[in-house]
Amino acid sequence: MAKPIVAIVGRPNVGKSTLFNMLVGERLSIVKDTPGVTRDRIYADVNWLNYHFTLMDTGGIEPETNNQMLRHMREQAEMAIEMADVVMFVVDVKQGVVDADYKVAEMLRKAQKKIVLVVNKVDNFDKLMPDVYEFYNLGLGDPYPISSIGKLGIGDMLDEVTALFPENEDDAEDERPRIAIVGKPNAGKSSIINKLLGENRVIVSDVAGTTRDAVDTAVKWNGKEYVFIDTAGLRRKNKIKEEIERYSILRTVSAVERADVVVLVIDATEGITEQDAKIAGIAHDRGRGMIIAVNKWDAIEKDNKTVSEFSKKVRNTLSFMPYAEIMFVSALTGQRLPKLFEAIEVVIQNHSLRIATGVLNEILTEAVAMQQPPSDKGRRLKIYYMTQVSVKPPTFVIFVNDKRLMHFSYTRYLENKIREAFGFAGTPLKFIIRERKEK
Numbered sequence: 284m285a286k287p288i289v290a291i292v293g294r295p296n297v298g299k300s301t302l303f304n305m306l307v308g309e310r311l312s313i314v315k316d317t318p319g320v321t322r323d324r325i326y327a328d329v330n331w332l333n334y335h336f337t338l339m340d341t342g343g344i345e346p347e348t349n350n351q352m353l354r355h356m357r358e359q360a361e362m363a364i365e366m367a368d369v370v371m372f373v374v375d376v377k378q379g380v381v382d383a384d385y386k387v388a389e390m391l392r393k394a395q396k397k398i399v400l401v402v403n404k405v406d407n408f409d410k411l412m413p414d415v416y417e418f419y420n421l422g423l424g425d426p427y428p429i430s431s432i433g434k435l436g437i438g439d440m441l442d443e444v445t446a447l448f449p450e451n452e453d454d455a456e457d458e459r460p461r462i463a464i465v466g467k468p469n470a471g472k473s474s475i476i477n478k479l480l481g482e483n484r485v486i487v488s489d490v491a492g493t494t495r496d497a498v499d500t501a502v503k504w505n506g507k508e509y510v511f512i513d514t515a516g517l518r519r520k521n522k523i524k525e526e527i528e529r530y531s532i533l534r535t536v537s538a539v540e541r542a543d544v545v546v547l548v549i550d551a552t553e554g555i556t557e558q559d560a561k562i563a564g565i566a567h568d569r570g571r572g573m574i575i576a577v578n579k580w581d582a583i584e585k586d587n588k589t590v591s592e593f594s595k596k597v598r599n600t601l602s603f604m605p606y607a608e609i610m611f612v613s614a615l616t617g618q619r620l621p622k623l624f625e626a627i628e629v630v631i632q633n634h635s636l637r638i639a640t641g642v643l644n645e646i647l648t649e650a651v652a653m654q655q656p657p658s659d660k661g662r663r664l665k666i667y668y669m670t671q672v673s674v675k676p677p678t679f680v681i682f683v684n685d686k687r688l689m690h691f692s693y694t695r696y697l698e699n700k701i702r703e704a705f706g707f708a709g710t711p712l713k714f715i716i717r718e719r720k721e722k
């Protein structure tokens with residue numbers, strides 16, 4: 284389920300963005316199917332042979348002084364260590380090994396992270412190979428020479444990256460549901476986790492002692508164990524606004540990647556913002572179960588319209604996830620936090636709910652009878668059959684005579700019928716349209 288995460292770190296100008304764009308390819312410039320969410324190109328899915336992973340570009344800020352650069356690189360490396368399974372440490376053959384490279388290398392070595400040392404701008408292997416050997420001095424093992432522009436050495440480098448992926452995903456063996464608590468800085472993520480955990484905290488002992496797992500907390504509720512993934516505590520001191528945004532997005536991606544269910548915490552005193560939509564979009568794209576928790580509900584003045592008005596604004600801004608329940612909570616007073624736990628459990632169930640094909644097709648037949656499928660130039664859409672092929676999120680394949688006739692709005696109509704029949708509250712549903720020859 285959870286895809287490995289690979290983070291790119293390195294000094295400014297070594298070619299991180301060029302490498303990122305080359306690996307991601309042109310296909311993916313904008314994610315269109317999440318309305319209202321314009322996607323920064325700082326993370327993307329990469330498919331290489333049979334491997335699928337999420338690539339993150341941690342760079343992008345040009346510090347002015349050497350001091351600033353060192354600080355920035357340290358933070359970059361820290362973030363990468365926390366978030367990624369494998370770190371691509373990119374250096375520049377033209378500049379050779381510089382002081383900052385040594386310092387970052389030392390940090391990465393100490394963290395015992397899986398590292399691939401990538402020497403970029405080796406546009407001519409014959410001529411530049413001698414310069415590549417210098418990078419052995421960093422003590423990170425074999426340097427992998429590449430040219431991001433010339434697309435040289437990429438295969439060998441990726442072979443090494445994928446060889447370092449966790450063997451049997453530790454998450455796969457762990458049956459406990461994983462819940463990521465995400466949201467803007469200061470929304471109250473830590474407060475909610477602490478309150479939810481209360482006395483129920485148990486030690487996450489059987490998970491390997493990597494830095495990433497340090498943010499995981501296991502808790503027992505109604506006799507069942509859950510693992511919470513916290514994204515709180517981003518250090519903000521001295522940071523540029525763009526930097527904070529970038530890190531909080533990447534961190535969210537990393538947490539969401541590992542989660543089954545996501546709780547988006549919104550600060551009621553600030554209202555819902557574009558940044559909230561961005562964060563929600565990540566969970567939606569990845570097909571996670573979803574709950575919207577409007578926190579600090581104690582802190583705002585209310586009358587009998589406040590809930591419906593606030594809900595309306597949330598629904599408008601997060602129009603791509605009408606399936607998510609909105610809850611009004613307070614970490615301070617504990618108001619409705621037990622209900623939040625109940626909601627999490629419901630979403631977990633729905634996220635892995637399977638519907639038998641027979642029942643599904645009864646609903647389909649009925650739905651088609653009630654509203655005729657669309658037609659175009661005299662040719663009408665025929666829907667033959669539907670079956671659920673997977674869970675987390677529930678994914679359905681619909682067999683039709685002609686894919687082009689399947690309008691988005693009709694898929695939406697069918698989705699609504701399925702939801703009317705089976706609920707599926709809190710989980711996105713995925714539909715795959717397949718053509719089958721007419722009989």
Ligand SMILES: Nc1nc2c(ncn2[C@@H]2O[C@H](COP(=O)(O)OP(=O)(O)OP(=O)(O)O)[C@@H](O)[C@H]2O)c(=O)[nH]1
Pocket residue numbers: 293294295296297298299300301302342343344345403404405406429430431432433
């Ligand atoms: N010759 C050569 N130049 C390259 C290669 N890869 C990147 N460059 C150049 O190096 C410069 C910096 O590339 P970027 O990708 O912007 O570097 P970056 O590391 O993302 O820089 P920041 O965004 O400042 O962190 C650009 O002028 C690129 O064209 C390469 O393989 N060979």
Ligand SMILES: Nc1nc2c(ncn2[C@@H]2O[C@H](COP(=O)(O)OP(=O)(O)OP(=O)(O)O)[C@@H](O)[C@H]2O)c(=O)[nH]1
Pocket residue numbers: 466467468469470471472473474475514515516517578579580581582612613614615616
């Ligand atoms: N009134 C009120 N204040 C709250 C509530 N929940 C959190 N706060 C306050 O909001 C501030 C931020 O809370 P945190 O739990 O640290 O927020 P966070 O989302 O973990 O923040 P980061 O670590 O910056 O990502 C603190 O001052 C809390 O006391 C709430 O339900 N009501």
